[in-house]
Amino acid sequence: MSDFEFIFALFGLLLGLSIVEVLGGLARTIEARVRPASTLRIGWLTPLLGIFVLLDLLSFWMAAWVSRGVVGISGLSLMAVTLFASAYYLAAHLVFPRQPADLPDLDAHFFRVRRIVLGVMFGLLICQLAWYASVPKLAVALGHPLALGLTVVLAVLMIAAMLARSERTARLAMIALVLRYLVVYLL
16 A cells, blocks of 8 residues: 555545535435425525535545655644545535524525635635645646636635625625636536
């Protein structure tokens, strides 16, 4: 087993659980919505946040693959991977409410949790960029104009979604975040 395979087993487990959290929250929400006499309004914002978190999780999963040649086993690397992936789990856990049937509108839930979820993910982006910059083999990729531009767009849109006051502005920012990842994945 290589160093990368050893570390990635832990990373993959925690990121996989994060994906399950988002999908489980979506399933609970759909189940609450289809109950007889349900008045739950799902809206757009929380599902868009869920889609964005899933796409961002895939991005970090891919980033782990890109860094496979420079990852070594140490106590520090195990703690860093655990902390990083655990932060993702926290963000994923908050996307959908535990008891969606108790809420009248999931757009209101979005406005309660968006700064935490997107703030955690923004912090993870900064940590990833700092780590890439500290590893010469990876730092070269950061300077590529396309990578730099896409990262700036991601950061600006995340900040816009965190600061948006209106539902319309938040929806536009979340749609743009999802579309940014879809375009990147399809390139």
